Amino acid sequence: MSKLYLVPTPIGNLEDITFRAIRILKEVDIILAEDTRKTKILLNHYDINKPVIAHHKFNEHKSIPSILNRINGGETIALVSDAGTPGISDPGFLIARSCIEADVEIESLPGATAFVPALINSGLPNDRFSFEGFLPQKKGRQKRLNELINEQKTMIFYESPYRLLKTLTQFSDFFGEDRKAAVSREITKIHEENKRGTLKALIDFYSKATIKGEIVIVVEGASSYKKTQLNSTESE
Numbered sequence: 001m002s003k004l005y006l007v008p009t010p011i012g013n014l015e016d017i018t019f020r021a022i023r024i025l026k027e028v029d030i031i032l033a034e035d036t037r038k039t040k041i042l043l044n045h046y047d048i049n050k051p052v053i054a055h056h057k058f059n060e061h062k063s064i065p066s067i068l069n070r071i072n073g074g075e076t077i078a079l080v081s082d083a084g085t086p087g088i089s090d091p092g093f094l095i096a097r098s099c100i101e102a103d104v105e106i107e108s109l110p111g112a113t114a115f116v117p118a119l120i121n122s123g124l125p126n127d128r129f130s131f132e133g134f135l136p137q138k139k140g141r142q143k144r145l146n147e148l149i150n151e152q153k154t155m156i157f158y159e160s161p162y163r164l165l166k167t168l169t170q171f172s173d174f175f176g177e178d179r180k181a182a183v184s185r186e187i188t189k190i191h192e193e194n195k196r197g198t199l200k201a202l203i204d205f206y207s208k209a210t211i212k213g214e215i216v217i218v219v220e221g222a223s224s225y226k227k228t229q230l231n232s233t234e235s236e
Helices: 019-027 036-045 061-073 092-100 115-122 141-148 163-177 200-208 222-235
Strands: 004-006 030-033 052-054 077-080 104-110 129-134 154-159 180-185 193-198 217-219
Touching: 004 092, 019 077, 030 036, 036 052, 061 077, 061 092, 092 104, 104 217, 115 154, 115 180, 115 193, 115 217, 129 141, 141 163, 154 163, 163 180, 163 200, 163 217, 193 200
Parallel strands: 004 077, 004 104, 030 052, 030 077, 129 154
Antiparallel strands: 154 217, 180 193, 180 217
């Protein structure tokens, strides 16, 4: 039956892909890719020879109707992003919603996503968490940070290496410099790095370090922070 598959791809190490994902990519008629060049590296590694069409945030609104037509015409299509799970801070939401509205079947495969290992590596509570993705770069950024000051759950953010230090500094200003946090960089890659400590300690470290690669920041929730502060006061 024709359908759309949402297929997670490795976030770094090419071995982090499921057998099922490889099979699906070999069986579909077309693969939609956020960056065709990056996707072809993965496809060539697994000897997958299928037509690859660009599908990204700059063309997804225009391309969705033709994609739906192709599926309705009998073709099976897979969507992949550059790395990780489609729809998680990557294209995927719009086409999934459009398929649902058009009564086109979709199937999402489980697989790699950067925030899960970062959360587990952080050592912060992971029973309940808030995934924030990328904060607004300008408009709405301070408003969102204000809204998160009293967030009880562990918070997870994506960030670029160019804005890491600025973001940590803003977190310190809004959440308190003693709030615990962790920065995970280049997850699953050769130079993977996980740094944990207070926001102040992380700012001190990254003020002197060379910052490269994909980054996930995990920040302690307000409830855990306040509990730690209370226990510290009682022990004095």
